[in-house]
Amino acid sequence: MSVPEFAPAKVNLALHITGQRADGYHLLDSIVGFASIGDKLTVSEAATYQLTATGAFVEAMPKVEDNLITKAVNWFAANCSENPNVAISLEKNLPAAAGIGGASADAAAVIRALAKLWDKPLPTAQDLLFLGADVPMCLASTSCRVGGIGEELIGVASLSGTPIVLVNPRVAVPTPKVFGALKSRNNPAITNPDFTAETDVIEWVLAQRNDMQDAAKVIAPAINDVLMALESTFPRIARMSGSGATCFGIYGTQDAANEAAQKVATINPNWWVTCGQLI
Structure with missing residues (x-):
């Protein structure tokens, strides 16, 4: 079996x-x-x-x-x-x-x-x-x-079907190093969600942050380049995931995500660039 x-x-x-x-x-x-x-x-x-x-x-x-x-x-x-x-x-x-x-x-x-x-x-x-x-x-x-x-x-409201692009500059970032570089470890919690439709979920997420992003950018400056590349494609959100170096862009349509991935990959052929959806 x-x-x-x-x-x-x-x-x-x-x-x-x-x-x-x-x-x-x-x-x-x-x-x-x-x-x-x-x-x-x-x-x-x-x-x-x-x-x-x-x-x-x-x-x-x-x-x-x-x-x-x-x-x-x-x-x-x-x-x-x-x-x-x-x-x-x-x-x-x-x-x-x-x-x-x-x-x-x-x-x-x-x-x-x-x-x-x-x-x-x-x-x-x-x-x-x-x-x-x-x-x-x-x-x-x-x-x-x-x-x-x-x-x-x-559990939170489902984001299934949301178009997403993932980009990594092929730079490994060990999580312990990022934790060690944090300037603050006592930050405010996520604000409680107040939404009634899926479109509001993205707006709510946009108001949050990744507290590890600044520390990771010091360790791997290429993260800055990835975020700027994603932002140039006009996503709804561009942010780093976890301790990096992968960053994501969320888009309004799958066509927009596909076009963004193609643009970023063409300009940065050595990066790992892929697109799909949240499940």
């Missing part, structure tokens, strides 16, 4: 850092969406554990034993009293250390696939925090407001 699973890119439409706990973990208040752009994997029963990968970003992946997918498989198998011997085929389409949850999305996707393969319930968000703050939200892979250190998930 084989189980295919999609690992969509996570997009922090807004990301506020509201504090830091005594143990060092940062408190988040984030509005997260997921894109039709992502990695693809298939999980099959096997005699031994295998992880094989293809795609544009294979070279950036850690060794099999250090991969977050492997850690997720071993933990979930032990938690379910199952044999971790499965064969995983991964198509790696998302860049690493890019602020869009690539490794976390893969780990979450493999857990969803194993739950289907083994007929087991999905773990809780709290259970998955040890794999990283992005894994619980990636397991859900639906529009949500994220609080705590990543374990508090609250």
Whole structure:
């Protein structure tokens, strides 16, 4: 039996850092969406554990034993009293250390696939925090407001179908470095939403911010170039996702998003540029 699973890119439409706990973990208040752009994997029963990968970003992946997918498989198998011997085929389409949850999305996707393969319930968000703050939200892979250190998930109005462009200058930005460069860790939380239609959601998101953006731009100045390139295409919003360096533009129509992606890619042929929709 084989189980295919999609690992969509996570997009922090807004990301506020509201504090830091005594143990060092940062408190988040984030509005997260997921894109039709992502990695693809298939999980099959096997005699031994295998992880094989293809795609544009294979070279950036850690060794099999250090991969977050492997850690997720071993933990979930032990938690379910199952044999971790499965064969995983991964198509790696998302860049690493890019602020869009690539490794976390893969780990979450493999857990969803194993739950289907083994007929087991999905773990809780709290259970998955040890794999990283992005894994619980990636397991859900639906529009949500994220609080705590990543374990508090609250559903928000769907942005499904919203046209989006993702751009990365092919510069890896390690999240710990960005946290270390933050000038403030006690920022205001996201304002409570007050909208009645999908069009108002975007306006509300526009009024929010990404508290990691300025710190990330110091570490990776190319983020400035990406944001300016996106802004030149007149999106409704242009902002960095997560800790960067990937930035996104949201557009009023799919044609506008397609044209924007083509323009940015033509002028910057060495960047990773892709377009799709929020799901």
